[in-house]
Amino acid sequence: MNKIISVIIPAYNEEKRIVNTLLAVKGISQIQNILVMDDGSKDHTFLKASSVQGIEVVRKEVNEGKGKALYEGIERVIEDADIIVFADADLEESAKDIEKLIIPIIEDVADVTIAKFPSAKKKGGFGLVKKLAKTGVYINTGRQLDTVLSGQRAFKKEVIQHINHSYTGYGVELGMTIDILNNGYRIQEIEVNMHHNETGRDLSGFIHRGRQFFQILRVLIKKTIVTTLKKR
Numbered sequence: 001m002n003k004i005i006s007v008i009i010p011a012y013n014e015e016k017r018i019v020n021t022l023l024a025v026k027g028i029s030q031i032q033n034i035l036v037m038d039d040g041s042k043d044h045t046f047l048k049a050s051s052v053q054g055i056e057v058v059r060k061e062v063n064e065g066k067g068k069a070l071y072e073g074i075e076r077v078i079e080d081a082d083i084i085v086f087a088d089a090d091l092e093e094s095a096k097d098i099e100k101l102i103i104p105i106i107e108d109v110a111d112v113t114i115a116k117f118p119s120a121k122k123k124g125g126f127g128l129v130k131k132l133a134k135t136g137v138y139i140n141t142g143r144q145l146d147t148v149l150s151g152q153r154a155f156k157k158e159v160i161q162h163i164n165h166s167y168t169g170y171g172v173e174l175g176m177t178i179d180i181l182n183n184g185y186r187i188q189e190i191e192v193n194m195h196h197n198e199t200g201r202d203l204s205g206f207i208h209r210g211r212q213f214f215q216i217l218r219v220l221i222k223k224t225i226v227t228t229l230k231k232r
Contacts, residue, residue, distance in 0.1 A: 003106055006033040006081040008073035010066050011089035015044040022052045024095035025087065030102050035077055037069040067172040071165045078160065085154045090197040097192040101154040110188035111159050112180050115152035117194055129212045133174050136220035141181040147189045149173050159185050170212040171219030178223055
């Protein structure tokens with residue numbers, strides 16, 4: 001039986017990249033449904049996304065963050081989907097590599113796949129956010145992963161149904177990863193040739209990474225407390 005595959009794309013102010021991303025995703029033959037959650041964009045993201053035929057676009061009037069957009073998207077697709085994919089809106093043509101995430105789940109060699117990007121082309125931060133996330137996953141699960149923060153993921157439906165849906169901000173991927181591993185599901189990290197809009201070593205880049213760091217730290221503190229209590 002063919003699997004019904006739905007892709008959820010949260011988007012905020014991505015008018016320049018969203019169309020190319022959607023066209024690339026549409027070109028993947030296994031995918032039946034594509035849902036864009038426009039998270040209160042202040043530009044023309046909604047209009048650009050709506051111009052692509054065969055795409056469902058939902059406009060949220062207020063920006064509430066990626067986590068909330070994803071959870072609302074899950075509620076819209078979960079009933080009919082067998083496999084659910086998360087994809088960022090700024091992947092452009094490289095979104096075609098989402099197919100690499102889908103195949104291991106169709107073949108039942110993984111319950112969740114996470115995209116492993118090539119090394120960044122320009123210098124960003126100093127790796128503190130990634131190290132924090134990787135360390136947090138290891139402390140809470142005993143597993144080491146390289147792709148803890150990657151937003152490009154594919155899930156079996158049952159996995160989505162058995163993980164916490166309360167994570168917010170940049171802690172979404174981290175919290176989900178810990179839940180997935182602690183529930184015994186199989187994760188595969190898949191090498192892809194994807195790329196997205198990278199932040200540099202300028203003021204806005206450091207503000208972005210600072211926000212990431214503290215939101216991830218907040219999730220880890222809660223998770224580590226729970227893990228410690230369970231071991232007692």
